[in-house]
Amino acid sequence: MVEELKKPKVTNPDEIDVIEEAVLAAVEQDNFAEAAEALQQLHAPDQADVFEDLEPEDQDQILELLTPEVQADILEELEDEDTAEVASRQEPEDLARIIELMEPDKAADLLGxxxxxxxIEVLEEIQEPQEVRPLLAYPDDSAGGIMTSLPISLVESMTVDQAIQHIRAEFEPDDEDIYYLFVTNTEHQLVGVVSVRQLLLGKPQVLISQIMNKDVISIEATADQEEAARLMSRYDLLALPVIDDGQHLLGLITFDDSVEVLEDEATEDIYRLGGVPQGNPSDISVKSAVKNRLPWLSLNMLTAMGSATVLSLFESTLAQYAVLTAFLPIVAGMGGNAATQTLTVTVRGLALGEIESSEGWKTLARELTIGLIDGAALGVIVSLIAMVWKGSPLMGLVVGISVFLNLICAALAGVLVPVIMSKLRFDPALASPILFTPTTDAFGYLIYLTVATLFFIPFIT
Amino acid sequence: MVEELKKPKVTNPDEIDVIEEAVLAAVEQDNFAEAAEALQQLHAPDQADVFEDLEPEDQDQILELLTPEVQADILEELEDEDTAEVASRQEPEDLARIIELMEPDKAADLLGxxxxxxxIEVLEEIQEPQEVRPLLAYPDDSAGGIMTSLPISLVESMTVDQAIQHIRAEFEPDDEDIYYLFVTNTEHQLVGVVSVRQLLLGKPQVLISQIMNKDVISIEATADQEEAARLMSRYDLLALPVIDDGQHLLGLITFDDSVEVLEDEATEDIYRLGGVPQGNPSDISVKSAVKNRLPWLSLNMLTAMGSATVLSLFESTLAQYAVLTAFLPIVAGMGGNAATQTLTVTVRGLALGEIESSEGWKTLARELTIGLIDGAALGVIVSLIAMVWKGSPLMGLVVGISVFLNLICAALAGVLVPVIMSKLRFDPALASPILFTPTTDAFGYLIYLTVATLFFIPFIT
Incomplete structure (x- = not known):
């Protein structure tokens, strides 16, 4: 009957906006009961979205009016730092009640x-600390760090009927949904997997060892979380069992955590390529954003000094032949942008596993070919433009040759830098164009002004 | 007993490499039986990886030796164009047998x-065309385009016992695994959802309508596939039911397809930001790569003409005061890179839904603040460098002021361009730095040379 009365939650973005505004308006008038009630019409991720916009005092006022289940949902969905902040303001006993209702992996993250x-105080208050305690042992970015404890596992010597009885007896309503059931031997070593459907359709007296699939993919707890996520995405897994170095079953990683890792990884690559080295910047404070971006801009300024030095070296040439100045940004820009294209393709290819760093020469050959073709095409176009604009075929030739040579250098650099970084086990995305293009710029200027000194100046004087 | 004898498939990357090489070596010696046998030690995604490296004739030779199940697995995992190529070479009856074993959504993609x-010939040969035919109606990039047909659904008036009997009777071994069961009324309109676990734990005589969850999230078939993927990722859904505009249940989207959409979307954004407008370039041919990248480089050259024009306008100034030339790349580079940072954060924020285009002014205020702070800091640093290097406090002042002003312009442009593009329903990631920085460069040169003309030249002559 409770189900019957429960209003379905809202998923339409416009309706969500209306409810979010209703919550904020109610809070504005200190009507926290109304705010809490409106909040419950939303799904947890949307509840968290409104919640994080509130002042700390208002957050606490509303939290008090919610059931521990809803409190747990909201804490699970907030950003990690926000979760920790809200949690720090709670009494240990209250926090323990909330944590017991959270998924064990999120609970462990919060405690960390x-x-x-x-x-420590909270852990003492928790009724089943064995669900959370083992998860605290692994770094946040390891497979063990994103695993959650197993609600249930089967032993290969059980019959289908015994297995179903076991599930009925052990399963608690607030446990995470089960989709696969992992099977161990008597030493708790992982030996197979059974789907709920296989149990549902299996004959009662058949042994689990007879229906289980022995071809079970697993990962060691100390492996990188990205390796776990890649494995789950590649083999379309809903859950990945986590084992120790003795094959003992420790826990499992669920698909939602794997999706989160993949998205975070893509976001990190995008930010790094864009010259924003860390974190989730569209949310963080202005102070953190400045701390995050200013060092890279400063580093960029230092590398740009290379270009400035090249131009300084040719200062008297440029003073005498000021017509050369106009094409500086074109030669440098073409090279920088071709390098950015090559770099982007190489970095993403490495991240997705399409390019293996051991086969870097294949990518190099390919990108050099592209550089030759693009360089020839752009060289011809730019030399025609220069010829017509400045009325000098010689000028056109110089600019064209420089663009062509610069595009070949760009292809070389755009492949070699990320591949070498990946071999040295750095994140290749750190070879961001922001740090990279000043170097290609300097090269571009050097090539252009050298070509001009050799082929332009001797012939016009 | 067959299970007992089956060797578990290989997942270790090194072992996969060994088997891949064994397949290639066997093919080299025209020993296709050995190649086919080695291939079967791999999971489908890895089988597809080796398979796509083979010559068409060799592919066909091996394919003939594999069971239709394995053939179907490989065709599902190949890139779409490769799948179509291999399929085109098969006889209609053979292809029909393979397609019957593919997931309906992949089968529909292949037929398209x-x-x-x-x-049409193949469709006539297929035994259950009703599984595939309705899926052909929707564009590839819509929710309907990635949905698959429902292996099974329940009616709310069934009892738990009847539901289990229904599943036992209807479920075929090659159907996709079921994790949720969607519930309809007698008019086939979606009204709820039940998990397999709820059935397993439910009392036999209880009605499905009493245990089902009415809070079921669904999507219309005509919606964008990215909207479906975002919904599944946001609400941690394993399967999303797809309905028509009359709430009738049409099919479902499974989590693996949603993960694929999210990854493709991130890749697309990364490529576009890196100036590579389309596709999956680390795999495509050199010819396609040139076709893909050259137009953007050419466009970039045209926009770079803006910078060249600005420099041409100040040609006589630069000839007279060549010392100014050295700082051109620093002023322009700082602005371009700060703009890239702002652009990256804004584009990704829009893609992840962290920034809403209606709230663009919030992001603008934030980024302007960051621009003011970064600009002031970098302005001071660069003016000190210029002062020491060129021994001229005046030069330092000019460069410092220019960098400061340029960073403010960069923040403005880095927010406004993607937000306006998103409002106009273009992909904001198309505002790639590759097309964007020539404009900030031109602005940078203009600001710098104007400031120099106003405050530097009058005082040193």
């Missing part, structure tokens, strides 16, 4: 993010 | 990619 003294 | 006449 708050003050150690508070975390 | 091959020759129409062949597709």
């Amino acid at each position: 993010d708050i003050d150690l003294a508070q975390a | 990619d091959i020759d129409l006449a062949q597709a």
